[in-house]
Amino acid sequence: MTTSGAAPRxxxxxxxxxxxxxxMLMSGTTVALPGIGAELGATGAGLQWVVTGYFLxxxxxxxxxxxxxxxxxxxxxxxxxxxLYTGATAVGAFAxxxxxxxxxxxxxxxxxxxxxxxxGAMLASTxxxxxxxxxxxxxxxxAGVGIALGPSLSGWLISALGWRLTFACFAVIxxxxxxGTFFAAESKSGVRPRVDWAGALTxxxxxxxxxxxxxxxxxxxxxxxxxALLAAFVVxxxxxxxxxxxxxxxxxxxxxxxxxxALAVVAGFAGALIFLPTYLQGVTGWSARDTGLTMLLLxxxxxxxxxxxxxxxxxxxxxxxxxxxxxxxxxxGNALLTVLHPGIGPAGLALxxxxxxxxxxxxxxxxxxxxxxxxxxxxxxxxxGFLNTIRGGSNTLAMAVFGALLLALVRAxxxxxxSADRVVAGTAGDPAGAFTAAWRTLL
Numbered sequence: 001m002t003t004s005g006a007a008p009r010x011x012x013x014x015x016x017x018x019x020x021x022x023x024m025l026m027s028g029t030t031v032a033l034p035g036i037g038a039e040l041g042a043t044g045a046g047l048q049w050v051v052t053g054y055f056l057x058x059x060x061x062x063x064x065x066x067x068x069x070x071x072x073x074x075x076x077x078x079x080x081x082x083x084l085y086t087g088a089t090a091v092g093a094f095a096x097x098x099x100x101x102x103x104x105x106x107x108x109x110x111x112x113x114x115x116x117x118x119x120g121a122m123l124a125s126t127x128x129x130x131x132x133x134x135x136x137x138x139x140x141x142x143a144g145v146g147i148a149l150g151p152s153l154s155g156w157l158i159s160a161l162g163w164r165l166t167f168a169c170f171a172v173i174x175x176x177x178x179x180g181t182f183f184a185a186e187s188k189s190g191v192r193p194r195v196d197w198a199g200a201l202t203x204x205x206x207x208x209x210x211x212x213x214x215x216x217x218x219x220x221x222x223x224x225x226x227x228a229l230l231a232a233f234v235v236x237x238x239x240x241x242x243x244x245x246x247x248x249x250x251x252x253x254x255x256x257x258x259x260x261x262a263l264a265v266v267a268g269f270a271g272a273l274i275f276l277p278t279y280l281q282g283v284t285g286w287s288a289r290d291t292g293l294t295m296l297l298l299x300x301x302x303x304x305x306x307x308x309x310x311x312x313x314x315x316x317x318x319x320x321x322x323x324x325x326x327x328x329x330x331x332x333g334n335a336l337l338t339v340l341h342p343g344i345g346p347a348g349l350a351l352x353x354x355x356x357x358x359x360x361x362x363x364x365x366x367x368x369x370x371x372x373x374x375x376x377x378x379x380x381x382x383x384x385g386f387l388n389t390i391r392g393g394s395n396t397l398a399m400a401v402f403g404a405l406l407l408a409l410v411r412a413x414x415x416x417x418x419s420a421d422r423v424v425a426g427t428a429g430d431p432a433g434a435f436t437a438a439w440r441t442l443l
Contacts, residue, residue: 007183007184007185008126008127008185010180010183010184010185011075011122011123011126011184011185012123012126012127012135012138013180013184014078014177014180014181014183014184015078015119015120015122015123015139015184016138016139016142017142017173017176017177017180018078018082018115018116018119018177019116019119019139019142019143019146020142020143020145020146021146021170021173021174021177022085022112022115022116022146023143023146024145024146024149024153024154024170025089025154025167025170026051026054026146029050029051029054029105029154030051030273030274030275030277030278031154031155031158031277031281031288031291031292031295032154032158032163032166032288033047033048033050033051033277033278033425033426034278034281034282034288034425034426034427035158035162035163035288036050036098036101036163037425037426037427038427039163040095040097040098040101041098042098042425043421043422043425043427046098046102047098047425048399048403048425049098049102049105050098050101050102050105051105051274051399052396052399052400052403053102053105053106053109054105054106054108054109054112055109055392055395055396055399056106056109056208056211056212056396057105057106057107057108057109057110057113057208058109058110058112058113058116058388058392059109059113059207059211059388059389059392059393059395059396060113060203060204060207060208060211061109061110061113061114061204062113062116062117062385062386062388062389062392063117063203063244063245063382063385063386063388063389064113064200064203064204064244064385065077065081065113065114065116065117065118065385066117066118066120066121066381066382066383066384066385066386066388067196067200067244067245067381067382067385068195068200068381069114069117069118069121069188069381069384069385070121070188070378070379070380070381070382071188071195072188073186073187073188074118074121074122074125074186074187074188074380074381075118075122075181075184075185075186075187076186077114077117077118077381078114078115078118078119078122078181078184079178079181080111080114081110081111081112081113081114081115081116081117081118082111082114082115082174082177082178082181083111083178084107084108084110084111084114085108085111085112085114085115085174086111086171086174086175086177086178087107087111087171088104088105088106088107088108088110088111089104089108089167089170089171089174090167090168090171091104091107092104092105092108092167093164093165093167093168093171094164113385113388113392115177116384116388116392117381117384117385117388118381118384119139119384120139120368120372120380120384120387120388121187121380121381121383121384121385122184122185122187123135123136123139124368124372124375124377124380124383124384125187125377125380126185126187130314132369132372132373133310133313133314133369134310134314135369136306136310136365136366136368136369136372137306137307137309137310137311137365137366137369138306138307138365139306139365139368140302140305140306140309140310140361140364140365140366140368141303141304141306141307141364141365143302143306143364143365145302145303149299153292154166154288154292155287155288155289155290155291155292155293156289156292157169158288158289159287159288159289194242195242196236196237196240196242196243196244198236198240199233199236199237199240199243199244199245200244202229202230202232202233202236203229203230203233203244203245205226205229206226206227206228206229206230206232206233207226207230207389207393208226209222209223209225209226209229210222210223210226210227210230211226211393211396211397211400212226213226214396214397214400214401244382245382245386246379246382249375249379249382249383249386252374254371254374255371255374255375255383258323258367258370258371258387259371259386259387259390260390261323261327261363261367262363262367262371262387262390262391262394263390263391263393263394264327264330264394265323265326265327265330265359265360265363265364265367266391266394266395266398267394267395267397267398268327268330268331268333268334268356268359268360269330269356269359269360270394270395270398270399270402271334271398271402271442271443272298272333272334272337272353272356273295273298273299274398274399274402274403275399275402275403275406276295276298277291277292277295278424278425278426279340279426279435279439280294281426282423282425282426282427282428282429282430282435283342283426283429283430283435283436284342284343284344293346294346294349294353295353297346297349297350297353297354297357298353298354298356298357299357300357301354301357301358301360301361302357302358302360302361302364303361304358304361305357305358305360305361305362305363305364306361306362306364306365306366308361308362309322309361309362309363309365309366310365310366310369313366313369313370319366319370322362322363322366323362323363323366323367325359325362326359326360326362326363326366327359328359329355329356329358329359329362330356330359330360332355332359333352333353333354333355333356333357333359334352334356334443335443336351336352336355337349337352337353337356337443338440338443339352340436340439340440340443341436342430342433342436367387368384368387371383371387372384402442403424405438405442406424406435406438406439406442407420407421407424409434409437409438409441409442410423410424410434410435410438413432413434413437413438414431414432414434419431420434423435
């Protein structure tokens with residue numbers, strides 16, 4: 001592995017800015033959905049695609065972005081991703097219809113893939129030992145800050161400026177992130193083979209089609225096509241001398257175990273994070289600002305969880321024990337959230353949201369730091385890309401499944417697809433208690 005520009009502090013700073021900004025807009029966009037739907041005349045699955053499309057694009061490109069970072073430079077891929085993310089977010093701010101907005105959000109997702117995959121690899125290649133644990137704990141903490149401040153900050157901005165200027169503000173932050181890359185350290189593999197284009201294209205297309213099919217309720221044609229392409233990807237990678245994904249990486253059951261842990265943590269947290277703001281605004285009648293403030297109960301614990309888990313690991317507590325505790329808290333939080341009802345207030349939501357938030361916070365940063373201990377330096381980009389693919393894919397899957405089941409349960413209770421679409425979009429209240437009943441069933 002080669003490095004240039006001995007600037008560990010600058011590298012840490014720019015990666016932390018990326019992991020702050022992207023989660024902030026991600027969680028904030030969920031609060032903006034009712035306003036976007038009202039202005040652009042969108043409801044149901046089309047409106048939810050503003051969030052889902054971003055995750056689909058990001059998840060499909062994470063692995064490839066990480067592998068390209070190993071070959072061409074992790075800082076370079078980070079910078080390119082930041083440029084794409086910033087430009088697409090700016091386009092979204094001026095979108096005149098839902099199609100343009102969704103296309104821009106998918107472009108932002110592609111850029112986010114470069115930032116997230118290359119950012120994790122930059123930390124792994126810059127720090128080792130306890131310093132690596134601390135760096136990834138800081139990464140988890142700032143990601144938690146982004147998640148925590150996203151709903152409240154976006155709720156405040158949307159109330160004061162509207163969702164368009166809110167997007168524009170995040171584009172400006174993206175410009176700062178781009179400028180910072182010129183002060184960060186570069187690192188890449190010492191050997192630069194040719195790019196595995198066949199593997200890259202089959203993986204992006206295959207995973208993208210599978211996740212698209214899931215978000216469309218299991219559409220058969222794209223699902224079959226996606227699975228066929230992923231099967232072709234496996235064949236291509238096994239024959240390649242320079243694979244996008246070296247399957248020997250997955251042969252280490254320790255690395256694979258942490259990857260499965262990342263999937264489970266995201267799946268346990270995504271439902272409340274993505275869909276609860278719509279319920280609180282559409283059913284309880286709360287404003288975007290009040291919804292964002294209440295969501296701090298869910299996201300604020302994510303601020304302290306990574307630091308606590310990092311300190312405990314550096315003082316001898318096994319990481320597996322902390323991951324087990326995280327999963328247990330997520331299960332308990334979802335069970336406690338079944339108290340949800342139209343008249344609920346912040347006090348009634350406090351315990352379930354705090355438990356969910358702390359469960360997620362313990363694992364953020366911990367998973368990456370522990371998994372990277374089993375990866376050789378030349379493959380940190382590939383490993384970071386794979387971890388983020390697992391995380392993003394499970395987020396997309398959780399959103400799609402949770403959203404589809406919410407819609408199906410509401411439709412079954414109301415007997416009218418159009419009314420169900422409006423209810424799940426947060427624009428029609430909760431007739432016959434259908435939305436509340438659907439939530440309780442899923443939780």
